[in-house]
Amino acid sequence: MNEKNHLNTDISRRDMLRYSAAAGAGGLMLGSPLQANAVAAGKAKSVIQIWMWGGPSHLDTFDPKPDAGPDYCGPYNSPIETNVSGIRICERLPLLAKQADKYSIIRSMTHGINGHETASYVTQTGRPVGGEVYPCAGAVVSRFKGEDAGYKGLLPPYIVLTRPQGRFSESGFMGLRYKPFATGGKPSAPVFTVEGVIQKGITQARQQDRRQLLHDLETYGKKMQGNPAFQQMDMCEEQAYELILGDAGKVFDIKTEDEKLRARYGATDFGASCLIARKLVEAGVPYVTINYNGWDTHKKHFEIMNNKLTELDRGFSTLLDDLSQRGLLDSTIVWWGGEFGRGPKIQHEAPWSGGRSHYGKCFSHVVAGGGFQGGQVIGSSTENGTEVKDRPVYPWDLIGSMYEQLGIASDARLPHPQGIDVRVCPTEADGVTIGGRLREIMS
DSSP states (O other): OOTTOOOOOOOOHHHHHHHHHHHHHHHHHHOOOOOTTSBOOOSOSEEEEEEETTOOOSTTTTSOOGGGOHHHHTTOOOOEEOSSTTOEEOTTOHHHHTTGGGEEEEEEEOOOOOOHHHHHHHHHHOOOSSSSOOOOHHHHHHHHHSGGGTOOOSSOSEEEESOOOOSSOTTGGGOGGGOOEEOOSOTTSSSOOOTTTOOTTOOHHHHHHHHHHHHHHOHHHHHTTTOHHHHHHHHHHHHHHHHHHSSGGGGGOGGGSOHHHHHHHOSSHHHHHHHHHHHHHHTTOSEEEEEEOOOOOSSSHHHHHHHHHHHHHHHHHHHHHHHHHTTOGGGEEEEEEOSOEEOSSOBOSTTTSSBOOEEOSSEEEEEEBTTBOSSEEEOEEOTTSSSEEEOOBOHHHHHHHHHHHHTBOTTOEEOOTTOOOEESSOOGGGTOOOOOOOGGGBO
16 A cells, blocks of 8 residues: 555545445344353443554653664653653653653554554554454454444444544454444534535535435335345434434534633644544543544654644643543543654654654553553663663554453454454464563553
């Protein structure tokens, strides 16, 4: 997949109805009963994934290295203390420094891959490359916490704000039923409309009239009343129109939130996405991904970081505090990270002129809530951030730990179209090196 050749994944209203119906009908063919031991109660009910699309620098966020010198730390040579003694982070993240007791930093993430597509796949699926195309964590959670497990929410169980990456198939071999619903749109706009559902300039009354006309013209469907596939399609149509005309769509309206709280999140798409993500898990949605673009900083790295880190600091810190204040953090995993880090040594030479390259050998992720303890650091990197020094953590270690907190058994089976026996988590028999679950922070 070419990085410059992203698929246009925005969905029209008609496509949304078709997508919902196909997903429902597909579920009749592909779904299989859950094993009795597949899902336990679990400490977590939902996940908010803040996907740092492009790969954030670990040195410029949660693993600062001021003593490595300016060729590594650049202008960020004064990391700040957090509200947890002994933990320091980048000076551009002062608000997150005040929330460090709520999250834990993994400074020894590794997979050694420097290509966006492959690294995104491995980091989000928790699977090595090769053989099957496995589903990402969001699709797996949708399987075990969504409709198959009795989810009755008005909203889809797996939502992306605002567009998919297009780098790999999120649902893999599990198919369309488990793909995310991507909202499209601009969350920070005065009126945020869910693209693919709302058509600008069309009133609710006109939407209702259009729906009635469609039903008046639908003769074949009337003949097939009682057919299970068509009943499933009718149900999915109801869900789609609930997003257009019903209470479900109101979850995306941030105007209902306190003005001071909205200001704390920040008047940016990322800040608004964080607020909407909180509203979605509050409404019971099991998995929400915020695809936060703009972190592939080969050029003008620090110029870009001066703005992006301020956005990140406001939105991420307020999300943690807001979830905590509402009693939602204990049941919501917040997972921050990208496909890899960025080169610890700054590329001063042309054409990069101060950029950072891709770097999968050592990088940082952050987890909070949902049974994960805060205020701790797992693993460490070497003095210049180029290597994992101790306690390597692989993507499957982290994702497997999240599944466990969600009550999803590591040996639960995934639905495969050919009936192949596929487990939720890989083992050493699958050719992966296991670093181990994050027991240090799992309660």
